[in-house]
Amino acid sequence: MNPAYRRYHPKWYRARMPIFWWLRRVSYFRFIARELTSVFVAYAGVLLLVQVRSVAAGPEALARFTGWLQLPPVAALHVVVLLALLFHTITWLHLAPRAMVVRLGGRRVPDVAVLLGHYGAWLAASALVVWVVVR
Amino acid sequence: MSGRRLREPGLWLLFSAGGTLAALFLPALVMVLWVAPSVGWLTPPVHETLAAVAGGVLGRLFLTALIVLALYHWAHRFRYTLYDGLQLYHLNQLIAGLTYGVATVLSVAAAVVVWR
Numbered sequence: 001m002n003p004a005y006r007r008y009h010p011k012w013y014r015a016r017m018p019i020f021w022w023l024r025r026v027s028y029f030r031f032i033a034r035e036l037t038s039v040f041v042a043y044a045g046v047l048l049l050v051q052v053r054s055v056a057a058g059p060e061a062l063a064r065f066t067g068w069l070q071l072p073p074v075a076a077l078h079v080v081v082l083l084a085l086l087f088h089t090i091t092w093l094h095l096a097p098r099a100m101v102v103r104l105g106g107r108r109v110p111d112v113a114v115l116l117g118h119y120g121a122w123l124a125a126s127a128l129v130v131w132v133v134v135r
Numbered sequence: 136m137s138g139r140r141l142r143e144p145g146l147w148l149l150f151s152a153g154g155t156l157a158a159l160f161l162p163a164l165v166m167v168l169w170v171a172p173s174v175g176w177l178t179p180p181v182h183e184t185l186a187a188v189a190g191g192v193l194g195r196l197f198l199t200a201l202i203v204l205a206l207y208h209w210a211h212r213f214r215y216t217l218y219d220g221l222q223l224y225h226l227n228q229l230i231a232g233l234t235y236g237v238a239t240v241l242s243v244a245a246a247v248v249v250w251r
Contacts, residue, residue, distance in 0.1 A: 042238075066179045
């Protein structure tokens with residue numbers, strides 16, 4: 001929810017919250033961590049773009065890019081990126097049964113089936129990526 | 136206010152589509168392109184393969200959709216993380232302008248780079 005902000009609105013009572021309210025409980029922290037995976041999603045998008053550019057520039061440019069990937073701090077960063085993106089995937093897929101109600105023949109498909117369907121789609125997408133890139 | 140009511144569902148759709156594409160494809164892409172080759176689990180993908188994928192029409196459509204939607208996914212989610220997490224209610228307009236603005240500029244750059 002994002003109501004228009006009114007600084008001196010007379011009717012609303014807003015309880016004062018400390019800025020770091022999300023450090024108070026594990027579940028609050030997990031919520032903020034989940035939201036912050038979006039930073040890694042954007043990072044992956046931008047780095048994909050950089051890689052597309054170096055591929056277009058030719059084999060030497062791609063080799064330079066690959067060399068940069070192999071620097072230990074860069075490799076470590078990408079392990080962190082991978083973990084964050086896995087967290088994004090798992091939390092996102094588990095929201096799916098709550099976000100969509102699938103009906104089949106007038107009856108609601110159980111949440112577990114919707115969830116399994118999404119995991120199946122993840123598996124298929126990952127297999128496609130591996131098949132296309134590692135040949 | 137009616138302008139915002141019209142925009143909000145569209146932005147949410149971009150966020151949602153981006154989140155789904157990212158969830159399905161990014162872990163495998165990060166693993167295969169960036170992590171596995173640099174820790175020695177895979178030999179780095181050869182230029183020929185990547186050039187063929189990034190140069191084909193399907194590859195270009197996929198890359199454009201993935202990158203653009205990933206950027207708007209970030210813009211929307213990060214905007215509300217600042218809004219809720221740091222309670223920057225009074226900077227709402229500025230934050231929205233910056234996040235969607237950055238996503239838009241980078242999306243244009245992505246389209247140019249991918250379709251060149």
